Amino acid sequence: MPTPLGLMPRRSLIWLLSLLCLAAVLAPTAARADNPVVQTIYTADPAPLVHDGRVYLYTGHDEDGSTNFTMKDWRVFSSSDMANWTDHGSPLSVETFSWASANAWAGQVTERNGKFYWYVPVTNAATGRMAIGVAVADSPLGPFQDALGHPLVENGEIDPTVFIDDNGQAYLYWGNPNLWYVTLNEDMTSYSGSPTRIPLTTEGFGSRTGNPDRPTLYEEGPWVYKRNGLYYMVFAAECCSEFIAYSTAPGPTGPWTYRGTIMPREGGSFTNHAGVVDYKGNSYFFYHNGALPGGGGFTRSVAVERFAYNADGTFPTITMSSAGAPQVGTLNPYVRQEAETSAWASGIETQPSSEGGMNVGWIENGDWIKVKGAAFRAGAASFTARVSSQTTGGRIELRLDGADGPQVGTCTVPGTGGWQTWVNVSCPVHGAAGTRNLYLKFAGGSGYLFNVNTWQFSTAP
Ligand SMILES: [Ca+2]
Ligand SMILES: [Ca+2]
Structure with missing residues (x-):
């Protein structure tokens, strides 16, 4: 059995590489960019799930200023248009597993018979080794509970991916x-037989030189799925820095054939991790990099690209972009929208709201939120927001096209007596018609001004 000691030389190398990567951090992303997907925290190890017309994006969470893989909880976001993402907070953490002590690393969620199963690697406090736990929920948003009260499987290795044939x-x-697999039972929380090692042959996973312990390109982070009768195993290859490669097979247990690179090495993070889904007629490739300000190997961010498979089922080469995936359809501003739904957020953070879900907070003068492709149609007449403020409040400027674009309304937010004491504020709107990018720009004095939970436009004053 491998031990965590097997990873030690790599972790040392990672230190050096991360310092190099820090020096190579890109300039802050242009305001029009929609990648990375999340700007309010650092996210890593994307695991997308399509369910009931939405994409759910499960991620890890790099702590601010992290200088190692310091990860305490997992996060979930969702979207119906691949451009505006809703922050649903953290429905699972290391603390969910009473037997675990640290390391909320890369996992994946799947659905079966109306229940959602989240497979994650964490450190087993009793053994000190990485083990794989499984949490279960009735909703893709959780809350998730430890399904077993002990590891599902443990051999010191990480990065579970789950696939139902x-x-x-x-x-x-x-x-x-x-690289291992087990056949899960129908309950999804137990398995038959014992863990089986997948032969890491050069035919199956390519070859690398200079590392006798790792003769193939396979490094970590497998992502297994089936498309048109072909089984795909996408994985992080040849640390460090890693690129994303893949293999295919005629069956779920192989034999695997190496198919080459999907995403070359780039992006300021020495790891990468892929998640692949089809949604509303297109294919999407999720990955992570170090593209946010302050980003790097231990402060990563999840991003996404739209792509099309080649006619023979092979992958095109996919490179990282700051533009992100095109929006699918538009956002309806005439239904209640969560303030924590955005294509880009500048300066704000989110927190659990006393009214359920999350709210936007830490709003200071000049912060803003971009909502992509709001379909105002013939025109909006008024705007209502659910707000709170323990201080004296401020203003929400409604702008189009850019954070300094045309202003179509201004809502005054009063002090409400507490950061979770919510009231509605409304204001008239003039000149918001057609499909436009909406910016909620926040203005006021110094310090934190107010919180926003939800908002909605109306066609009538
Ligand atoms: Ca702020
Ligand atoms: Ca909210």
Whole structure:
């Protein structure tokens, strides 16, 4: 059995590489960019899930200023248009597992019979080794509970990916430096037989030189799925820095054939981690990099690109962009929208709201939120927001096209007596018609001004 000691030389190398990467951090992303997906915190290890018409994006969470893989909880975001993402907070953390002590690393969620199963690697406090736990929920947003009260499987290796074949047989794959699978039972929380090692042959996973312990390109982070009868294993290759490569097979247990690079090494993070889904007729490739200000190997951010498979089912080369995926459809500003739904957020953070879900907070003068592609149609007449303020409040400027674009309304936010004491404020709107990018720009004095939970436009004053 491999031990965590097997990872030690790599972690040392990572230190050096991360310092190099810090020096190479890109200038702050242009305001029009929609990648990375989340700007309010650092996110890593994307695991997308399409369910009931929405994309749910499960991620890890790098702590601010982290200089190691300091990760305490997982996060979930969702979207119906691939451009505006709603922050749903943290429905799962290391603390959810009473037997775990640290390291909320890369996992994946799947749905079966109306329940959602989240497979994650964490440190088993009793053994000190990485183990894989499984949490279960009735909703893709959680809250998730430990399904077992102990690890599902433990061999010191990480990065579970889960796949349910057309015949209902489920598989859990994981591993670094090896690659393993077990056949999961229908309850998704137990398995038959014992963990099986997938042969890491050069035919199956390419070859690398100069590392006798790792003769193939396989490093970590497998992502397994099936498309048009072909089984795909996408994985992080040849640390460090990692690129994303893939192999295919005629069945879920192989034999695997190496197919080459999907995403070359780039992006200011020495790791990468892929998640692939189809949604509303297009294919999407999620990954992570160090593109946010302050970003790097331990302060990563999840990003996404739209792509199309080649006719023979092979991947095109996919490179990182700051533009992100095109919006699918538009956002309806005439239904209640969460303030924590945005294509880009500048200066703000989010927190759990006393009214459920999350709210936007830490709003200071000049902060703003971009909502992409709001379909105002013939025109909006008024705007209402659910707000709170323990101080004296401020103003929400409604602007179009840019944070300094044309102003179509201004709502005054009063003090409400507390950061979770919510009231509605409304104001008239003039000149908001057609489909435009909406900016909520926040203005006022010094310090934190107010919080916003939800907002909605109306066609009548
Ligand atoms: Ca702020
Ligand atoms: Ca909210």
